[in-house]
Amino acid sequence: MPDLSSTQEPPVESALETENQFEQTRRFWNASPCDGKTDLESRRSWRYAKYPWLSALIIDIASRHGDIVEIGCGQGTDGITFCQNLPAGGRYRGIDYSGESVASAKQAVTEATDLKVTPELAAGNAEKLDFETNSVECVFSMGVLHHSPDTEKAVQEVFRILKPGGRAYILLYNRSSPKVLAAHFFRGIQSALDFVFRTDRIFYKAFYGKHFEGVLGTALLEGFGVPVLRSYTHTGIKRLFRDFKTVSLVRCGINLPAGIAGDQSGDIRDRALGLLFLAVVEKP
Numbered sequence: 077m078p079d080l081s082s083t084q085e086p087p088v089e090s091a092l093e094t095e096n097q098f099e100q101t102r103r104f105w106n107a108s109p110c111d112g113k114t115d116l117e118s119r120r121s122w123r124y125a126k127y128p129w130l131s132a133l134i135i136d137i138a139s140r141h142g143d144i145v146e147i148g149c150g151q152g153t154d155g156i157t158f159c160q161n162l163p164a165g166g167r168y169r170g171i172d173y174s175g176e177s178v179a180s181a182k183q184a185v186t187e188a189t190d191l192k193v194t195p196e197l198a199a200g201n202a203e204k205l206d207f208e209t210n211s212v213e214c215v216f217s218m219g220v221l222h223h224s225p226d227t228e229k230a231v232q233e234v235f236r237i238l239k240p241g242g243r244a245y246i247l248l249y250n251r252s253s254p255k256v257l258a259a260h261f262f263r264g265i266q267s268a269l270d271f272v273f274r275t276d277r278i279f280y281k282a283f284y285g286k287h288f289e290g291v292l293g294t295a296l297l298e299g300f301g302v303p304v305l306r307s308y309t310h311t312g313i314k315r316l317f318r319d320f321k322t323v324s325l326v327r328c329g330i331n332l333p334a335g336i337a338g339d340q341s342g343d344i345r346d347r348a349l350g351l352l353f354l355a356v357v358e359k360p
């Protein structure tokens with residue numbers, strides 16, 4: 077695991093390097109695995125306080141589907157919740173493009189208790205999934221595909237691997253969320269400053285290793301450092317999932333500390349300023 081609390085220079089790539097966006101994406105998430113924190117328990121309490129509806133959503137999905145593929149499993153926190161709630165004989169497979177995240181997820185499995193199913197974890201690419209066509213009952217992906225170089229291609233891959241009648245639960249950034257708007261705004265300023273001063277992600281460098289993780293998780297690093305960050309309008313989401321039948325589409329996660337947001341356990345009401353669209357879609 078990388079030391080997220082250190083004050084070392086971030087492993088940013090020079091603008092002169094010719095690495096493609098995939099390599100930059102892998103490097104970024106290897107250096108800053110999602111949510112940060114060093115152990116499963118602190119990640120879990122941080123995460124489910126930040127998204128109070130999320131564990132109820134996972135438990136609901138696990139009660140409906142016995143075979144789940146998670147695209148972009150990060151450090152495995154949700155995968156472990158799936159595996160604690162799937163029926164015995166169920167199957168959970170998680171893939172992520174960042175090898176460090178997958179290694180951290182495997183470590184988390186050794187810390188987990190009450191697993192009913194053993195998670196199968198591997199490195200993989202959302203845009204070139206290593207699963208047979210028409211073979212998967214359910215896909216889950218939280219906050220991932222908007223960071224992939226070609227989100228459309230990743231969605232086509234979800235469509236390809238799902239069985240007819242199979243369902244995907246995909247969470248993607250909502251463009252009307254204040255956090256997302258702020259991220260686009262400051263990323264624009266950062267690009268302009270980088271252009272003028274010939275720097276590379278000047279804000280990201282300023283924040284990296286400055287001990288914000290305890291309060292903000294990896295949000296600042298993600299906002300400024302992540303190579304790809306897209307967000308969607310309602311129309312944009314409908315277009316992205318045009319080949320699927322839409323079961324439901326809500327915006328959730330108002331992105332306030334749980335104390336301010338109130339108790340939202342199990343409550344997935346549509347909130348206009350919610351951080352993420354939850355698209356529940358079915359392959360016809």
Ligand SMILES: C[S@@+](CC[C@H](N)C(=O)[O-])C[C@H]1O[C@@H](n2cnc3c(N)ncnc32)[C@H](O)[C@@H]1O
Nearest residue numbers: 105110148149150172173174201202218220224
């Ligand atoms: C914001 S994190 C979310 C991780 C996890 N779903 C969670 O909510 O904690 C984004 C994750 O997407 C992964 N990712 C980005 N592009 C990917 C791709 N093309 N294929 C697979 N994983 C990808 C990153 O490595 C990173 O772990």
